[in-house]
Amino acid sequence: MNNMLPAELATELSVLLGAEGWRTDDGALEANAQDNSWRHQRPAAVALPTSREQVQALVRACRRHRIALVARGAGTGTTGAAVPLEGSIVLSFARMDRILSIRPGDRCAVVEPGVLNGDLQHALSAHGLFWAPDPSSADICSIGGNLACNAGGPRAVKYGTSRDNVLGLVAVTGSGDIIQCGGAYTKDATGYDLTHLLVGSEGTLALIVEATLKLAALPVAQAGLRVLYRDADAAAQAVSRVMGQPVVPTRLEFMDARSLQLLRLNGADVADAGAMLLIEADGDHDTLPYLLQALATAAEGDGMLALDVAMEGAAREKLWAARKALSPALRSVAPGKINEDVVVPVSRIPELVAGVQALAREHDLTIVTFGHAGNGNLHVNILYHPDDADENARAHAALPKIFALTLALEGTLSGEHGIGLAKRDFMAQAFTPETLAAMRAIKAALDPDGILNPGKVLPTAACPRPAAAVTAGSTIDGNHRARP
């Protein structure tokens, strides 16, 4: 595939990066061909720089040749943001994986983008600290990928998402410039906020080569509540009550009736109910009982059926086991899953859940809804058999209606997965043409030749001056692989 690149460029980059850093062998191309969206496209080459200077040289060389550069962390994203374009170069941060410093006194850490979230958490725990983002892939996803996609997780309701927990960045723009913004401080009114702009931009504006992360202190103790409700409406009312009082839960997870049925079918110890909330608090041994009491009081109300308190240890593990069992249980229904992560205002959760079930009936599909209710961020899982052409078509016909429903409820497309390719074509429904034009103008400002991950995030017209590799006609959009 290397012959898809200009020979001069390939030579320059192989000299720049050396044999370990410039890979065109089948193994490397295949290993970097897809993410967890199961879209598949081999790149022309894989670059594995070890320094910001190498990243800068790489960007400048690609810019000269108008070759697209697709940044990649650990490839755990679900939207295709890290899937190569035909003829593009994947820039893997796998070799920029150093934790540069942990500064407990400043409650921050400075890392390279290739550090795995789990490895960082392990290193931080020795200092009694943690970094808030906890996506389910935490053990194997990279910090750079978390920042690129603004990853969240259940803990975000109290501690925020990736964007809320980054203090400063060093990045290489599409112009080939190294920019530096923010730092080891938590308050900043100095110039434009490039830091938060780059978070969630999925490698389309600049490539993050160093991040200063905001840390939090590990709580001494955690405990949870399991609360059953008559229906989704009663549970959603409780979510509003919980979020309206001063004690912020560490997690506030919702499961709809389908989720609970599915768990019971799979043998989990869950009572029959219309909906369930799992609510967690953290604190210390002195204060935790009071915090739990405040949360329990808020959780109580019309339509509540039962409330169990699970203090630390085995009881708490058991409580969360149901949540953890849910993803494998989905597979027992059907091998295909469209897992969206829409967001609505908390007060609109009942309408979302009811609307999704109406769509399930209309399209004769099983749709299971659960997720991070405290943020109004619900995972809507359409389950289907990919080999069943009719069901497959019904599933993909329901998807745009779920987005339309979400937007009609004042919500938005993604809370923590990002846009990538999967949701790119729905962006024109989520934003006005003027707002998209502003985003395109910013893309053009930081990546004037459109070489950074072109065709992602913004609808196709978004690529101001498409890179050569893009106009060559990528086919990745339709190039899905079956999941194993």
Next chain:
Amino acid sequence: MNNMLPAELATELSVLLGAEGWRTDDGALEANAQDNSWRHQRPAAVALPTSREQVQALVRACRRHRIALVARGAGTGTTGAAVPLEGSIVLSFARMDRILSIRPGDRCAVVEPGVLNGDLQHALSAHGLFWAPDPSSADICSIGGNLACNAGGPRAVKYGTSRDNVLGLVAVTGSGDIIQCGGAYTKDATGYDLTHLLVGSEGTLALIVEATLKLAALPVAQAGLRVLYRDADAAAQAVSRVMGQPVVPTRLEFMDARSLQLLRLNGADVADAGAMLLIEADGDHDTLPYLLQALATAAEGDGMLALDVAMEGAAREKLWAARKALSPALRSVAPGKINEDVVVPVSRIPELVAGVQALAREHDLTIVTFGHAGNGNLHVNILYHPDDADENARAHAALPKIFALTLALEGTLSGEHGIGLAKRDFMAQAFTPETLAAMRAIKAALDPDGILNPGKVLPTAACPRPAAAVTAGSTIDGNHRARP
């Protein structure tokens, strides 16, 4: 002054806005001529729109004529960001001052930019809610101004700054387009983060016409600690310890030895010490004692001289009285004050305080340092007699050295006041040329003709295509008025 504007433009805008919305009388021009930086320049006219459509029409008309438009909230800023340019139009948001909705269930409020912070807090308190930013001008400053400058305040250490507490914006760009981003939800990975980019951009990228604000629940109870230390170093070590444990204080204020001397000279009941911390916690009646105990334990350590606990009510008021007395006390030393709001990593506070005192000795000046230590955001007050030419010169010679010291300590220019005109020319020391170029590119992307508040935030070269009114040669930089 109206004759400085093209007649066609003046006619168009007076028809658009009506007599109440288009003011060229001396009273209006003078009332909009300065902010709390005491820089002074009358505009050519003052526009007071009442709707986003009027704002859009205003921007489009000014763009056609290349006339600069300077957005203004309540004029309480300290950097000159809202000070007009010669020949410019001030866009005052004073008549866009409606609280559009308060949504307790979604923990957010939707407001127009002219709403005063204090009025919003009053309306929210009826719902048991508040908006975090609490600048000292809270009663009289506007939400739009808070967002434009990324205002903070002492409460930011627990609850964040303006940028951390905005969920969505509607704004009119310099292109004359209405853009909309974010909404009534707390998690968002959908497209570029325009919301946080606009916060702190001081009216140079787009004009905020509506904001969805993130709210927090009012705590049931608050109490504080007053802790005296041998020296600034011991106090700063305590700040690091406090910020390194799980209980986040609501406020964590530092005062240096000069602050304490000044308070005693003014009759305050403050013991002799090298430094003082005021630490506040909030919670409920059950948990507050435990939270205070955790904070007190962290505050204790080498160099601590005394620790007083002040529970709610009169005792707490007395504790904070010293902090409130400080600003008036500064005036008893000298009528002139250069009040900066630099930020350093918490661990570098001792070096900042020592370095500032070395500069005070070197320049034979009184410099008083206090502020929001939990964020590393300290107010460095250079006190001087403006009429004493020699002292005046020494004060202004010390200022660049304070910024240089801050940057050498890995800090930045402003934590909560912004840049405006006052710190604009120091931006080139705070950022690399490449980073400033990226900011300029973003400015050009959203304000292609450079009509929005030109000459602010970015050093002069930052104005990509200066508006006619700017090239006409503004004199505002040197046009200071004496404070009354």
